Amino acid sequence: MLKFFFNAAPNPMKIALLLEELGLAFEAVPVDTRKGEQFAPDFLAVNPNAKVPAITDGETTVFDSNAILLYLADREQKFIPHVTQAKERGAALSWLMFIASGIGPFSGQSVHFRQVAPEPKAYALNRYDFEAHRHWTVLEKHLSQHTYMLGEHYSIVDMALWGWARLLPFVLGTGDATWTQYPHTKRLLDLVNARSAAQRAEAFKAKYTFKTEMDAEAKKFMFPQNERLNPS
Numbered sequence: 001m002l003k004f005f006f007n008a009a010p011n012p013m014k015i016a017l018l019l020e021e022l023g024l025a026f027e028a029v030p031v032d033t034r035k036g037e038q039f040a041p042d043f044l045a046v047n048p049n050a051k052v053p054a055i056t057d058g059e060t061t062v063f064d065s066n067a068i069l070l071y072l073a074d075r076e077q078k079f080i081p082h083v084t085q086a087k088e089r090g091a092a093l094s095w096l097m098f099i100a101s102g103i104g105p106f107s108g109q110s111v112h113f114r115q116v117a118p119e120p121k122a123y124a125l126n127r128y129d130f131e132a133h134r135h136w137t138v139l140e141k142h143l144s145q146h147t148y149m150l151g152e153h154y155s156i157v158d159m160a161l162w163g164w165a166r167l168l169p170f171v172l173g174t175g176d177a178t179w180t181q182y183p184h185t186k187r188l189l190d191l192v193n194a195r196s197a198a199q200r201a202e203a204f205k206a207k208y209t210f211k212t213e214m215d216a217e218a219k220k221f222m223f224p225q226n227e228r229l230n231p232s
């Protein structure tokens with residue numbers, strides 16, 4: 001059976017949504033990253049990058065959220081244009097990579113520098129906050145002209161976006177004002193949230209408890225780079 005390695009963060013939630021949309025049976029394997037479970041040898045054999053999500057599907061292993069979306073959508077021939085539809089497929093791949101390499105990393109670093117980084121951080125926070133907004137603005141402009149990311153059809157690109165858009169007020173630190181600035185992103189978020197699969201994905205997440213304290217142990221696992229600042 002397909003195994004889904006996950007926690008409650010934005011990237012695993014994209015996969016939870018697609019699994020629900022596809023109605024696939026799977027074994028859920030929680031990985032509590034604040035307890036360091038991503039560094040367990042069994043998990044590193046699945047994802048040498050020590051991050052969630054990842055899946056195993058028989059002999060096949062896939063890690064990185066948008067790679068998993070693409071793999072499952074291709075496998076099921078759903079929610080993704082076929083390779084023979086070159087124009088639509090090109091758009092799908094472009095937006096998937098844009099979300100994977102732009103939206104995700106800049107949003108994640110923006111949260112990190114706003115919430116966690118020690119002072120001085122003005123330069124880094126400004127850079128990541130600027131880039132996060134710039135990327136979300138590209139999507140917002142696109143969505144001002146299209147119902148879904150690929151036009152009229154709901155796809156894995158919308159699912160990739162949903163993972164992060166659910167948390168946008170927190171990600172950008174802009175609270176309620178977020179949706180005045182990004183109304184079309186909110187419209188898409190509402191469209192996806194209204195789907196029963198999205199509600200099942202949120203209910204799936206709610207069944208699991210992950211460590212929430214960002215104590216010294218969690219920081220050691222989540223921010224190993226800090227060890228270099230305090231060599232013993």
Ligand SMILES: N[C@@H](CCC(=O)N[C@@H](CS)C(=O)NCC(=O)O)C(=O)O
Pocket residue numbers: 009010011012033038050051052053063064065066100104221222
């Ligand atoms: N590019 C990866 C990023 C995965 C990622 O950063 N996952 C986070 C949760 S959203 C994680 O595992 N964090 C734990 C850690 O950094 O140790 C993807 O899209 O799946």
